[in-house]
Amino acid sequence: MITILKKEINEFLDSLIAYVAIGIFLTGIGLLMWVFPDTNVLDYGYASMETLFSLAPYVFMFLIPAITMKAFAEEKRSGTIELLYTLPFRDIEIVIGKFLAGFLLVVFSVLPTLIYYFSLSYLGNPVGNIDTAGITGSYIGLILLGGIFTAIGILSSALTGNQIVSFILAAFLCFAFYAGFDSIASINVWLETSFIIEQIGILSHYETLSKGLIDLSDVIYFLSMIVLFLYLTKIILNVQKG
Template sequence: MYAILKKEINSFFASPIGYLVIAVFLLLNGLFLWLFKGEFNILDYGFADLSSFFMLAPWILIFLIPAVTMRSFSDEKKQGTLELLLTKPISLINIVLGKYLGALILIVISLLPTLLYVYSVYELGNPVGNLDIGSTMGSYFGLLFLVAAYTAIGVFSSTLSDNQIVAFITSVFICLVFYVGFEGIADFTSSTFTDQLGMSYHFKSMGRGVLDTRDIIYFLSLSIFFIVLTKINLSKIKL
């Protein structure tokens, strides 16, 4: 697993992909949060609060993460190296975890510079330090779990086709269904249970600053579910 993980990380940063992902994520967040006028602009918000960032980030990541993961297995299929990889003396689950963790680490690295937003808002508060640290840290934890689930969905989608664009579109669609799809259905049917099936419900719950084990179990279960589906899909490939 570690060999594949190392290979994935090296491949990300040996090409412009890794740097491009980090740059695009930070640039889009920076423009919407600090420069463009609108509901996401922190300076126009009037409060020392990072809720704009946590509303915006899931939407940027819903497209950015599939762009990272779409090549995980689809590229191996297209180049004909997947069969070779599967014949190596390494278990199928370790291959999946190596690919998954490689993409996950890249996205987490992309999130690290956003901690500067916390410091900036902390200093801009009146008085200085007028920032709800508990809620902010809870939202960051929620974002990490959300990223983990998005990445699992993206890696799974990359096993469905040898076409990276198809893998990208499939991943975006599934992520949208889980992030806002169930919430939309719940609004239409007034069903609390349906709302709780969506990522948005649990992400917002963690953003209140209280880490409920139900929210953590939800994200972990969703991530594990798609990792297992990825393994099952790969096991169907005839060598």
């Protein structure tokens, strides 16, 4: 697994995809937080990182599929997938290795946004007047969300040999699981089952963490979804191997 992780990290660092994706993410979030009207914190009037945590999930829907789209799709296109299967690794080790590589890259892309926290803390009146507990919970939620999106991206890449198809499929699934179930639950036909439908989706759990309320049930939900998508990826690989 460690060998797969190192291989994937080296491939990411040797390609422009990772640098471009992270650069676009940081530039987009930076513009939204500090420049664009209606979303920048300077016009907002108080030290808050709500803009980052409310908009980052939608940026993630494009950033993470761009990072993960080549995980298995490129292996299939280039024909190296058969070589990968001949190595002394179990399928689950290959899946976890590729997942961890993508996830670490996502975490790395989020880390520079800590500069925004320290900047806002300095700009607060008085200095340091910022909701640190809430921001900590929001960062935990954002990292866990990145984990689910990465697992979805790995699954999508395993389903196809085309990187573009993998990207589109992953972006759609990320949106569907993030906001789709919440939208379906809001339709006034489900009665008492609407809450259950809402809980299947990511949004309600993410919003709870974004308020600084670190509930164990929400953390378990995120971890369970990651395991589920990785397990589905393993099943798909087994089927494709025949």
